Amino acid sequence: MDSALIPEGAKRCPFPVFAAGIAIVGVVVLWGVYAMGLCWLKGLNQTNMNDYYGFALWIWADLAVIAIGGGAFFTGLLRYVFGIDELKNIINLTVVIGFICYSSALLILAIDIGQPLRGWFIFWHANVHSMLTEVAFCLSLYFSVLTIEFIPLILENRQVDKVPFFHNLGHNMHGVMAIFAATGAFLSCFHQGSLGGVAGVMYARPFAYREGLLVWPWTFFLFTWSAAAYGPCFTLTVLKMFEGITKKKLVKDNVVHLLAKISGWMIFTYIIAKIIDTIYWATVTAPSQGFKLMDFYSDNAFYGIWILILEIVICGIVPAIILTKKSFRENSRLLLIAVVLGTLGVCLNRWVMVLQIMAVPVMSFDTWALYFPSWQEIATTVLPVAYGIILIALAYRYLPVFPQEKELNAD
């Protein structure tokens, strides 16, 4: 039915099967859109947030998708600026993932603010001292860059490419893509860092506060580093999921292993920096504000020291070891474990920096603020995931996302 749109030589499931899959995920999207509508029409009283807990589940999702979408800027940097040519076989996937993640982030921000119609104030009345201003500017600009990076892929659709204008446009855009990739890497570096800065500059919140360099707290650098390190893990996780679902090999092993190796060394260096940061914060910064490390991990029903061990050891040191050691990363099962752990690790880090900082009491007579999100919050957090599944499924079906697919599945 839609065979004329499918890339030449590529095999795809029958259209009714594809349509049925999309319809099922579409129901989830509609559920999320309904919840989003409630939040816009009735207000944020639809959530379980309160004056003690002003950052919702979806803000964690926002930071998490931006972190795991970091594979786009980092792989783009490696491919176009550092000239690592092998990565051209996976760059399309990273661009699609990046586009999904960043568009999701913008959508979440649009739901999150109490006065959505005034969202533009952040640009018009910009406070240059606020890390959030930097986030908004860089996020919007980087999304524009990702859109520009995504367009040539759309223009490569079999039917669109037949139109000479689109063919030439796509070709010329490819020619200048290095400039956009470099611009995107710069913007993304800053806004990933600024997201870290959002927490790190809150000097009256001892759990979040970090000292740093000039106006930037250490979390600024750690967030950028972790996004670059763990972003490729998510790219590889998605690739493995694709290969599992389609039962096809889509990218050659040398490309996967190269990206895994780079990611591994990035995680290795990041986790050392993270451990140093944690030790300094726990022994110098927090005590200077009247807190011991265990004050942040005790006297509550959820946030125990396990969360720190899980983040640093299980989801940091373990994937770093697997991905840096050749024999480990070339074992497909260990590779999968490492990239999944890496993805979970960065999401957990964002959870801690968004939600745990709100939960920790600061006044000596205050108590932990724990909350459970309302269904509207859960639905609007699931919404971007469902939207992402649909978009990536459409991209895979109709666009040449994996240039090596035909060669690897010739029979």
Place this chain on the structure above:
Amino acid sequence: MKQDNHGKNHKYGMVIDLDKCTGCGSCMVACMSENNVPFKEDETRKKDSITWMRVYKLTNGKPFPETEICYMPRPCMHCGGKGDHGHSPCVSVCPAVATDYDHSTGIVSQIYTRCFGCRYCMGACPYHVRYFNWWDPKWPEGMENYLSPDVSPRMRGVVEKCSFCFHRYQQAKDRAYVEEREEIEEQEYQTACTQACPAGAITFGDLNNPDHAVHQMVKPDPHACGKPRNPKAFRLLERLETNPKVYYISERDWVRKAGDNYLEGEWEKVKNNHDKGHE
């Protein structure tokens, strides 16, 4: 031509004597009434009820009959921030400058029509003095007739907080201007909670003015970011360097200890200094 010198070098602040406070809640009621704070249909949901002035109940944690209670009224602290240069926790993070530090009065303002409800200021404030309007404002039928015309009601989706009844400052300033005075008198600008307190536990005035009661009560040290010289006085979370303009006074050690998070052995040093101050 008349020069408007009002407000220059002023630093309005509050001193609350915790040994006098009975926890009656008059300050909360006066504040709500004065500042058009809306009611909620279900006031049992305390964590999203708006109370610019909130009264905490503290105990010394000892069993009866040694149990002691202290009621701690908590308005916005109007932090001066590190170095007293207006780097308040909330001001520096607001992306749209919807909250700002007024250097002529030391008051941290909130511009409701500028706020778009990102709630970052709430995240940055350790005192939980900022409230988000989760609901459209509502008043019992007929109550809207009693709203103060000097204070704008806030719409759903914006953050609000105590302003030290800033509209009263404006009124006092206007009156002085008409009367061709350059300065306003101490009693001309008082907050609603100060006036309502039946125990006289709340005192309000210019911390920079040695003639004002608040200055005499705490004797803020200008060389130490406003830290009190009065050994009975303290501020909440002093060591975070938020530099609040709300001071508390208490004779009781455990109450002063509740003001900050002291690590093992730290409180003894503070207490020793305090005792030396008494000698």
